[in-house]
Amino acid sequence: MKRWMYFAGVLLLMMISGGQLMAWNPDSPNEHKEQTGEKKEFDAGKFIMEHVMDSHEWHIMTIGKTHVSIPLPVIVYTKEKGVSVFLSSTFHHGPYKGYTSAKEGPHEGKIVLVNTDGTINEEAPLPVDLSITKIVAAMMFSLLVLVLIFIPLGKKYKKNPNQAPSGFQSLIEPVILFVRDDIAIPSIGIHKYEKYMPFLLTAFFFILTNNLLGLVPIAPGGANVTGNIAITAILAIITFLITTFSSNKNYWKHIFNAPGVPWWLKFPIPLMPFIELLGVFTKPLVLCIRLFANILAGHFIAMSFIVMIFIFGQISWIAGYGSSVLAILFYVFMTMLELLVAFIQAYVFTLLSALYIGMAMEEEHAH
Amino acid sequence: MGLVTPDYGTIFWMVLAFSVVFWILKKFAWGPVLKMVKEREQSIDKALKSANEAREGLTALKSDHEKMLQEAHAERDLLIAEARQIREQMIAKAKDEAVLEASKAFENAKRQIESEKNAAINEIKQQVASLSVDIAEKILKRELSDRIQQEALIKEQLSDLKLN
Numbered sequence: 001m002k003r004w005m006y007f008a009g010v011l012l013l014m015m016i017s018g019g020q021l022m023a024w025n026p027d028s029p030n031e032h033k034e035q036t037g038e039k040k041e042f043d044a045g046k047f048i049m050e051h052v053m054d055s056h057e058w059h060i061m062t063i064g065k066t067h068v069s070i071p072l073p074v075i076v077y078t079k080e081k082g083v084s085v086f087l088s089s090t091f092h093h094g095p096y097k098g099y100t101s102a103k104e105g106p107h108e109g110k111i112v113l114v115n116t117d118g119t120i121n122e123e124a125p126l127p128v129d130l131s132i133t134k135i136v137a138a139m140m141f142s143l144l145v146l147v148l149i150f151i152p153l154g155k156k157y158k159k160n161p162n163q164a165p166s167g168f169q170s171l172i173e174p175v176i177l178f179v180r181d182d183i184a185i186p187s188i189g190i191h192k193y194e195k196y197m198p199f200l201l202t203a204f205f206f207i208l209t210n211n212l213l214g215l216v217p218i219a220p221g222g223a224n225v226t227g228n229i230a231i232t233a234i235l236a237i238i239t240f241l242i243t244t245f246s247s248n249k250n251y252w253k254h255i256f257n258a259p260g261v262p263w264w265l266k267f268p269i270p271l272m273p274f275i276e277l278l279g280v281f282t283k284p285l286v287l288c289i290r291l292f293a294n295i296l297a298g299h300f301i302a303m304s305f306i307v308m309i310f311i312f313g314q315i316s317w318i319a320g321y322g323s324s325v326l327a328i329l330f331y332v333f334m335t336m337l338e339l340l341v342a343f344i345q346a347y348v349f350t351l352l353s354a355l356y357i358g359m360a361m362e363e364e365h366a367h
Numbered sequence: 368m369g370l371v372t373p374d375y376g377t378i379f380w381m382v383l384a385f386s387v388v389f390w391i392l393k394k395f396a397w398g399p400v401l402k403m404v405k406e407r408e409q410s411i412d413k414a415l416k417s418a419n420e421a422r423e424g425l426t427a428l429k430s431d432h433e434k435m436l437q438e439a440h441a442e443r444d445l446l447i448a449e450a451r452q453i454r455e456q457m458i459a460k461a462k463d464e465a466v467l468e469a470s471k472a473f474e475n476a477k478r479q480i481e482s483e484k485n486a487a488i489n490e491i492k493q494q495v496a497s498l499s500v501d502i503a504e505k506i507l508k509r510e511l512s513d514r515i516q517q518e519a520l521i522k523e524q525l526s527d528l529k530l531n
Contacts (some may be wrong), residue, residue, distance in 0.1 A: 049370070052370070053370060054374060054377065129376050130376045130379055130380070131376055132380065133374075133376065133377065135374075135377050136376070136377055136380040136381070136384075139377075139380070139381060139384060139385075140380070140384050143385070143388040146388060146392065147388060147391060147392065150392055150395075150396035150397075150400075151391070151392075151395045151396055153396060153400060154395045154396035154397075154398070154399040154400055155395075155399075157399045157400045157402075157403040157404075158399045158403070161403050161406060161407070162403075162406060162407050162410045163407070173400075173404070176400060176401075176404070177404065180401070180404075194401070197397060197401055198389065198392065198393040198397040198398070199389070201392075201397050202385075202388070202389050202392055202393070202397070206385070206388075228374075228377060229370070229371055229372070229373050230373035230374050230375075230377035230378045230381060231377065231381055233373050233378070234378060234381045234382055234385065235385075238385075296370075
């Protein structure tokens with residue numbers, strides 16, 4: 001019963017927030033003028049980029065000239081104006097408090113300061129922007145999902161100790177045991193793995209949830225969270241910090257004075273130590289880029305198939321409808337593939353993090 | 368908001384939200400879940416071990432039981448064999464005794480018959496003697512008178528005597 005209450009709660013929250021925030025915003029007047037001049041060409045590249053990139057509002061769809069999107073809070077700070085918090089939909093009526101969202105130019109998509117006449121102030125530095133953007137909102141939503149899934153789960157375990165798992169527990173427990181028995185224990189070792197389980201589990205489920213939510217076409221899914229380099233960078237940096245802080249003497253000895261390596265590789269030019277030290281930083285970098293590139297590529301390909309419909313549709317509407325059948329088939333295939341990739345990338349990130357942590361704690365005899 | 372340049376706003380919120388959720392999950396989800404899973408595994412382990420022990424105990428008990436049964440069987444067989452032997456011995460002894468008794472009785476009877484026979488013979492002898500004496504006496508008495516008569520008398524006496 002309680003489980004259903006949670007689900008209902010999430011659903012209600014989504015509905016309320018959606019209903020309140022989902023504003024049917026007609027295009028701003030100046031944009032309108034541009035479009036009436038000539039028939040706007042469909043820019044496939046821009047369309048895809050807009051999907052995978054971050055933005056200050058959560059675009060859902062465009063019907064005719066009406067954009068349907070969820071406005072998100074903009075939080076900006078400048079020395080002169082202090083902190084300003086407002087919804088991104090405010091910009092539909094022109095600049096607000098001297099801020100606007102740049103539509104083109106070097107700062108496209110960013111919040112910029114405007115001059116008194118409404119043009120973008122090119123000289124002024126960009127304001128400090130801590131807005132809840134689409135990526136941040138989607139990331140927070142996925143974290144909320146994690147909390148709503150795992151706190152009741154933890155409660156259930158506390159309530160029924162030493163009992164066989166039932167219901168939702170049976171779905172999640174094998175995954176938790178998989179992370180423990182097939183990732184953490186073989187990589188880190190049976191004696192030390194327990195300390196790192198919370199991070200490995202959080203990282204695994206965070207990446208998995210975001211990968212899966214990224215496959216859902218409409219809000220609150222569809223955002224390219226794990227395909228955003230800031231997100232993957234933070235995850236990789238956490239792994240790097242854990243690795244560095246749990247490393248032992250042997251780990252550093254292997255880096256600066258690797259045993260079994262000819263001395264002339266270490267002196268007078270410390271080639272091996274340099275390469276090894278570089279490896280310390282490339283490992284998390286690779287972690288970050290692998291996840292980012294995999295998920296980004298998945299979104300790119302999936303969107304490319306969708307874009308194909310519009311490109312053919314521009315030639316003639318028959319070609320558009322005709323190609324849509326094929327494009328949707330390809331899209332479904334890609335989504336299936338991405339479903340697999342979602343699990344694989346979550347697994348790979350967690351496994352490599354565990355391996356790096358394990359390597360940093362290896363004892364002298366184990367090489 | 369470049370594709371490959373991390374946005375500091377995203378980094379800020381990611382660090383904040385992720386660490387908050389990490390601590391929440393660590394305290395309220397991973398901690399209890401991992402602890403309970405481990406405890407459950409240990410309890411299952413213990414239960415399996417004790418079940419194994421019980422099974423081993425049962426097998427030992429079973430083999431004991433079987434051994435006892437076997438011993439009982441052997442003893443029974445032994446008892447039966449002994450009884451049979453005793454019976455046979457008894458029968459044999461009884462037979463021997465019967466034969467002995469019979470022969471003894473036979474012997475007795477024989478002896479008795481012998482003595483009876485002897486007594487009868489003696490009696491006959493006595494009677495023959497007394498009859499002879501009687502006959503002799505009568506003859507002696509008649510001799511005096513007539514010789515012919517005498518012989519007749521002897522004949523008569525002898526015929527009287529014949530079928531005794």
